[in-house]
Amino acid sequence: MMTADPLDSPIRHALRAIADDIAPSSPPLTTIRRRGRLRRRRRAAALAGTYALVLAATGGVVASALPDHEGDPIASHTSIAPANPGGPQVRVVKAGEHVTIAPGVELWLDSDGYRWTDDVPGVRFHSVVDGNVDRSDPGVQGQLNEPVNQMEQDGPHLILRMFNGGVNDASDLSLFENDGIQLPDPADGTVVMLPGNPGWGVWYDVVPADRVAEPLGGTDE
Amino acid sequence: LTDDSGFAEFADASWPRLVRIAHLLTGDFHEAEDLVQATFIKVYAHWPRLEREGADVHAYVRRALINNNNSRLRRRRVAQYLTPSLPDVARGDVRSADRAVDDRSAIAQALVSLPARQRTVVVLRYFEDLSDRQIADALGCSLGTVKAHAHRALAKLRQHPAFSDESLFSGAR
Numbered sequence: 001m002m003t004a005d006p007l008d009s010p011i012r013h014a015l016r017a018i019a020d021d022i023a024p025s026s027p028p029l030t031t032i033r034r035r036g037r038l039r040r041r042r043r044a045a046a047l048a049g050t051y052a053l054v055l056a057a058t059g060g061v062v063a064s065a066l067p068d069h070e071g072d073p074i075a076s077h078t079s080i081a082p083a084n085p086g087g088p089q090v091r092v093v094k095a096g097e098h099v100t101i102a103p104g105v106e107l108w109l110d111s112d113g114y115r116w117t118d119d120v121p122g123v124r125f126h127s128v129v130d131g132n133v134d135r136s137d138p139g140v141q142g143q144l145n146e147p148v149n150q151m152e153q154d155g156p157h158l159i160l161r162m163f164n165g166g167v168n169d170a171s172d173l174s175l176f177e178n179d180g181i182q183l184p185d186p187a188d189g190t191v192v193m194l195p196g197n198p199g200w201g202v203w204y205d206v207v208p209a210d211r212v213a214e215p216l217g218g219t220d221e
Numbered sequence: 222l223t224d225d226s227g228f229a230e231f232a233d234a235s236w237p238r239l240v241r242i243a244h245l246l247t248g249d250f251h252e253a254e255d256l257v258q259a260t261f262i263k264v265y266a267h268w269p270r271l272e273r274e275g276a277d278v279h280a281y282v283r284r285a286l287i288n289n290n291n292s293r294l295r296r297r298r299v300a301q302y303l304t305p306s307l308p309d310v311a312r313g314d315v316r317s318a319d320r321a322v323d324d325r326s327a328i329a330q331a332l333v334s335l336p337a338r339q340r341t342v343v344v345l346r347y348f349e350d351l352s353d354r355q356i357a358d359a360l361g362c363s364l365g366t367v368k369a370h371a372h373r374a375l376a377k378l379r380q381h382p383a384f385s386d387e388s389l390f391s392g393a394r
Contacts, residue, residue: 015344
């Protein structure tokens with residue numbers, strides 16, 4: 001049971017007071033409808049392209065053409081191989097070994113967490129040992145949905161999740177929300193892990209912008 | 222005949238509350254309306270499917286709003302990097318004859334001073350009245366992470382002058 005904090009009540013009242021200070025206008029339905037329809041059309045076009053890519057992949061063409069980081073073993077044949085041929089590619093990497101996961105984006109794993117660089121200077125880091133990740137709570141954490149190129153908000157987006165609690169097959173990568181809204185299909189992405197199945201790893205995928213923060217895996221129309 | 226049966230009603234009913242949530246997340250009314258509009262455009266694009274699948278639209282919209290806000294903050298960080306001398310936000314030293322307005326400004330300032338994830342947890346917990354488990358679902362993180370963010374947010378707010386004023390506590394109860 002959550003213990004009440006002395007600040008609970010003041011914060012609650014303060015937030016309501018701040019919220020009540022504003023007077024929202026009516027929703028701009030005409031603009032929303034117009035731009036929403038445009039978005040639907042773009043999304044349908046993007047999905048058509050995605051399906052073409054999937055067809056090519058099942059023919060074994062795309063997997064062999066992926067730009068792998070030199071020296072990175074592709075361990076789809078390891079003990080955590082996907083349950084079906086369409087499952088995520090699994091890459092077992094050495095600690096500190098850099099993997100290119102999208103154009104200009106490198107990821108590497110260490111025992112204390114995972115780091116990545118992108119087009120913003122500096123190394124970004126998510127720790128798995130600082131207490132922010134509940135290691136006793138298996139699941140997917142560390143939500144990241146960002147454009148591969150920050151200057152191209154409508155361009156491809158990198159979706160990255162840290163998973164915790166071990167993984168035996170693709171079905172363990174529960175990237176699904178509780179209310180039934182589907183996040184990216186884990187079978188479409190790639191898993192990066194350290195050797196010895198340490199109980200955590202990183203799953204990632206690159207998807208069109210229209211598929212971020214929205215139901216995925218099907219068409220509306 | 223339109224393909225968005227029920228959307229207008231949903232938008233009319235939920236727009237004001239979502240703008241208020243966005244206002245608490247962003248600290249800026251205009252940014253809040255822009256954020257909610259961008260979110261509704263995405264919702265509209267998926268409306269037929271959301272209706273067909275009977276999804277929890279409110280939970281979906283809330284999550285989309287949070288994700289859009291995170292993207293907005295990320296773009297802002299990039300903009301700050303590219304623009305070394307940013308214009309002042311002029312949030313400090315707000316003076317007004319109305320003490321209540323001063324208090325709210327100070328509290329809003331305290332809220333805005335929190336890191337984005339902590340601020341989001343505070344807003345969802347204390348304005349949306351979500352449980353920590355529901356917040357974890359909305360943020361796509363663990364229950365432990367939510368508790369950690371909440372703990373750190375409260376610790377920071379406790380240090381802020383806006384929440385050290387005894388009159389605030391007496392007035393809130």
